Amino acid sequence: MATVKLITDAEAEADPAVKAVFDDIRATRKTDFINNFWRGLANDPVTLKRTWDSLRAVMTGDTALSPVVQEMIYIAVSTANACSYCVHSHTAAARAKGMTPEMHAELLAIIGLAAQTNHLVTAMQLPVDDVFLVE
Amino acid sequence: MATVKLITDAEAEADPAVKAVFDDIRATRKTDFINNFWRGLANDPVTLKRTWDSLRAVMTGDTALSPVVQEMIYIAVSTANACSYCVHSHTAAARAKGMTPEMHAELLAIIGLAAQTNHLVTAMQLPVDDVFLVE
Amino acid sequence: MATVKLITDAEAEADPAVKAVFDDIRATRKTDFINNFWRGLANDPVTLKRTWDSLRAVMTGDTALSPVVQEMIYIAVSTANACSYCVHSHTAAARAKGMTPEMHAELLAIIGLAAQTNHLVTAMQLPVDDVFLVE
Amino acid sequence: MATVKLITDAEAEADPAVKAVFDDIRATRKTDFINNFWRGLANDPVTLKRTWDSLRAVMTGDTALSPVVQEMIYIAVSTANACSYCVHSHTAAARAKGMTPEMHAELLAIIGLAAQTNHLVTAMQLPVDDVFLVE
Amino acid sequence: MATVKLITDAEAEADPAVKAVFDDIRATRKTDFINNFWRGLANDPVTLKRTWDSLRAVMTGDTALSPVVQEMIYIAVSTANACSYCVHSHTAAARAKGMTPEMHAELLAIIGLAAQTNHLVTAMQLPVDDVFLVE
Amino acid sequence: MATVKLITDAEAEADPAVKAVFDDIRATRKTDFINNFWRGLANDPVTLKRTWDSLRAVMTGDTALSPVVQEMIYIAVSTANACSYCVHSHTAAARAKGMTPEMHAELLAIIGLAAQTNHLVTAMQLPVDDVFLVE
Numbered sequence: 155m156a157t158v159k160l161i162t163d164a165e166a167e168a169d170p171a172v173k174a175v176f177d178d179i180r181a182t183r184k185t186d187f188i189n190n191f192w193r194g195l196a197n198d199p200v201t202l203k204r205t206w207d208s209l210r211a212v213m214t215g216d217t218a219l220s221p222v223v224q225e226m227i228y229i230a231v232s233t234a235n236a237c238s239y240c241v242h243s244h245t246a247a248a249r250a251k252g253m254t255p256e257m258h259a260e261l262l263a264i265i266g267l268a269a270q271t272n273h274l275v276t277a278m279q280l281p282v283d284d285v286f287l288v289e
Numbered sequence: 290m291a292t293v294k295l296i297t298d299a300e301a302e303a304d305p306a307v308k309a310v311f312d313d314i315r316a317t318r319k320t321d322f323i324n325n326f327w328r329g330l331a332n333d334p335v336t337l338k339r340t341w342d343s344l345r346a347v348m349t350g351d352t353a354l355s356p357v358v359q360e361m362i363y364i365a366v367s368t369a370n371a372c373s374y375c376v377h378s379h380t381a382a383a384r385a386k387g388m389t390p391e392m393h394a395e396l397l398a399i400i401g402l403a404a405q406t407n408h409l410v411t412a413m414q415l416p417v418d419d420v421f422l423v424e
Numbered sequence: 425m426a427t428v429k430l431i432t433d434a435e436a437e438a439d440p441a442v443k444a445v446f447d448d449i450r451a452t453r454k455t456d457f458i459n460n461f462w463r464g465l466a467n468d469p470v471t472l473k474r475t476w477d478s479l480r481a482v483m484t485g486d487t488a489l490s491p492v493v494q495e496m497i498y499i500a501v502s503t504a505n506a507c508s509y510c511v512h513s514h515t516a517a518a519r520a521k522g523m524t525p526e527m528h529a530e531l532l533a534i535i536g537l538a539a540q541t542n543h544l545v546t547a548m549q550l551p552v553d554d555v556f557l558v559e
Numbered sequence: 560m561a562t563v564k565l566i567t568d569a570e571a572e573a574d575p576a577v578k579a580v581f582d583d584i585r586a587t588r589k590t591d592f593i594n595n596f597w598r599g600l601a602n603d604p605v606t607l608k609r610t611w612d613s614l615r616a617v618m619t620g621d622t623a624l625s626p627v628v629q630e631m632i633y634i635a636v637s638t639a640n641a642c643s644y645c646v647h648s649h650t651a652a653a654r655a656k657g658m659t660p661e662m663h664a665e666l667l668a669i670i671g672l673a674a675q676t677n678h679l680v681t682a683m684q685l686p687v688d689d690v691f692l693v694e
Numbered sequence: 695m696a697t698v699k700l701i702t703d704a705e706a707e708a709d710p711a712v713k714a715v716f717d718d719i720r721a722t723r724k725t726d727f728i729n730n731f732w733r734g735l736a737n738d739p740v741t742l743k744r745t746w747d748s749l750r751a752v753m754t755g756d757t758a759l760s761p762v763v764q765e766m767i768y769i770a771v772s773t774a775n776a777c778s779y780c781v782h783s784h785t786a787a788a789r790a791k792g793m794t795p796e797m798h799a800e801l802l803a804i805i806g807l808a809a810q811t812n813h814l815v816t817a818m819q820l821p822v823d824d825v826f827l828v829e
Numbered sequence: 830m831a832t833v834k835l836i837t838d839a840e841a842e843a844d845p846a847v848k849a850v851f852d853d854i855r856a857t858r859k860t861d862f863i864n865n866f867w868r869g870l871a872n873d874p875v876t877l878k879r880t881w882d883s884l885r886a887v888m889t890g891d892t893a894l895s896p897v898v899q900e901m902i903y904i905a906v907s908t909a910n911a912c913s914y915c916v917h918s919h920t921a922a923a924r925a926k927g928m929t930p931e932m933h934a935e936l937l938a939i940i941g942l943a944a945q946t947n948h949l950v951t952a953m954q955l956p957v958d959d960v961f962l963v964e
Contacts, residue, residue: 198799231403234369259603268366333529394873404813468934501673504639538636664738771943774909808906
């Protein structure tokens, strides 16, 4: 169904560059599960490593936003970009990190509202108010 | 520059339906300032009222997410929808509600990262992992 | 400001392929005015001709939809694709073909509503109901 | 498959807020059928009610545009926003409201043409002609 | 599953306008296979012919870019527009025209990178540097 | 005009992390010019460095695609994502790396064509042909 092969654990074991990233994903996330995103990317070990390093740097460690807020922002972008897989995976991640049904409901309401006002603004081609400009 | 007229305060005063919404925006936000979004929408008092009522219901009162988180989600959607005016207005709103430079920097990093992985996923056409499905 | 030159009438006169299209635009639209879209495309006379031929074939002659409805559909797509120039030009065209302020207001309301429900649906990843499937 | 549960009729019966909306959808549309969009939204009775109230207000009653034109505009936005479910549901709705195969064919031709010229314009970054500006 | 019927070979044989295009597709591509895109479009022989004529004119014959580069550009646009079918069909076409796994990997890396910087730029609303402007 | 400050050379000099990236951009590109993208990102030295490292890794060195093809793919994605700044900057970059007017014209034709067929496919909701599936 995908346009690339999904690299299996056996194949990952055979390529040290892929194995190193899969090992780090498992250690960082404290789970043996590797989702299809990484199995697809593993066709290109360089992009696999760069993408995982970026994601780990942005989303983990000493962050300004809480993990659940990070995931809700991720859902918002993924929805607007119409990425079905991403909406599924980050909704699951947000729930695992504490998103309650009330938070999910409000997230969806904001996403819908923003899309509505985005389109209204674009259809009206409004000039930016001076007070919104930096300096 | 816009595709509609921007309704002035004088014009708003002359139309009770518009005046009622402008008054409520001012009272709710505790400022005399009405930004161009509402001045453009005011060409259609019915859509003006429905949009304001929706926005007030979703974004104010007893919410599950904090006001600054709500605005950051709004920025995320507006960016992915390429709405210049909306990015400007909601970045200003997020700052007014407490978004620090560190939070803004992390928000941008997540938006950029999500866009990158959204596009990688779409180009690979990955099947959703079973564990991400509800039930 | 553009990434291509805008071909002037003098330049168009010097290239028979461009001149032929500009002449046909003027004759079809019964105006001497050629907007920047065609002046930009005229850098490539082949794409200019193909695009104009397609637009004339779809939008003029014996059509199933009225000219004003055609333009409103054009505005809807242009808004969702965030094309500022296109929103401006097709809003002007829709007005010239009979779009009243009431029709414009309703068009904007539908565009906003559709964007909202599009995003809600994508965030919820809903399966298509059987009754919506053809056959 | 969805990221939320689809609320059944039995569950809807047990929640007066959901039941009231489902009853109104059935009465307004003169059918017992409730499609998945409303069953997904029903996880949040407040957003369910606000969305239905907006949709009913915009799309029914004394409108400036005919029901079939409204649905075709909805299809146009949904296509540009790449919402699969929405394209399915509103194509079915447009047919039910009188969209002929000829109208559907022309709608698709316009959507395709608009997408093409939208992208050409964005790639050329054209300045808006003065005559397209309001005032 | 589609919103239109997929025209079979038997139906195509019965309509000279459709048959002529299908014959030309087969002759140009040197294969008997007609993919679903053309079978869906064939519900409207006029759009079928115009679309095929445009595609053949742009993508075949004496072109400035090599066939594999053309297909990679097609994949890039299709990914950003979230068109699942198009990503599948043009990835297959690119492979048939010589895209190696290394080229595919680099294409995906560029698409992901571009999406990331596109979103960062939009979130920062940067003014265009003077040196990037034509003239 | 931007939502962030544009970091000047004087400010960059005062921050070793920013200075190191600016120095590397200048050395890699063999020019003293730093465009606004990097000046905006420099508000967050960590994202600045990660983004520059990614871009340098993907776009320079021993690549599978030629520099001009890389930039044309970048233009294609930026156009579909409606990023005005990005279209400007990468069109300038593509020209500097050898994009001729003929190549630019063909690029635009493909982008327009792809957008058109993307939208037609989405409006028809076509199932993917079996032959396009991997394995």
